[in-house]
Amino acid sequence: MNENEELIEILDKREPKQKLIVKNSDISQSEFNDCLAAHVTFHDISLPYVKVTYADLSNCHFNDMNMRDGKISDANLSRLTIDGANISGVAVRNAKAEDPVVFDNVKIANSTFSRCDLTNVNLDSCKIEGLKIDGVLIEGLLKNNRTL
Numbered sequence: 222m223n224e225n226e227e228l229i230e231i232l233d234k235r236e237p238k239q240k241l242i243v244k245n246s247d248i249s250q251s252e253f254n255d256c257l258a259a260h261v262t263f264h265d266i267s268l269p270y271v272k273v274t275y276a277d278l279s280n281c282h283f284n285d286m287n288m289r290d291g292k293i294s295d296a297n298l299s300r301l302t303i304d305g306a307n308i309s310g311v312a313v314r315n316a317k318a319e320d321p322v323v324f325d326n327v328k329i330a331n332s333t334f335s336r337c338d339l340t341n342v343n344l345d346s347c348k349i350e351g352l353k354i355d356g357v358l359i360e361g362l363l364k365n366n367r368t369l
Contacts, residue, residue: 299319
């Protein structure tokens with residue numbers, strides 16, 4: 222700790238509840254362990270390199286945010302909605318869905334699905350120019366099937 226830093230330590234203060242209001246401050250290098258922080262609001266805040274582990278983030282809302290180069294792992298994202306997001310370069314790996322997943326008005330041209338279970342997947346009103354499955358052009362198959 223350098224001479225310009227102030228250390229405020231709150232140890233095991235579950236009762237009575239503590240309310241912290243922090244404005245115009247640099248709280249870098251702070252730690253929050255074994256805390257309840259329900260109904261907490263962060264507004265106009267910079268959180269680069271923040272790490273959240275073993276957290277219950279149910280019903281959380283993130284709006285107008287930059288998560289570039291971020292990572293979410295070992296997460297339950299059931300019923301998560303991602304709306305109006307730039308997902309360029311996003312990788313989804315080792316994921317499963319017990320309920321249907323919906324991609325609506327999503328532009329993922331030049332993307333790759335590898336070793337995926339696409340059983341009963343429905344493509345409806347989608348652009349498929351150049352779509353290949355195991356190297357076979359699907360547009361050509363559909364064209365040939367429609368002429369039969």
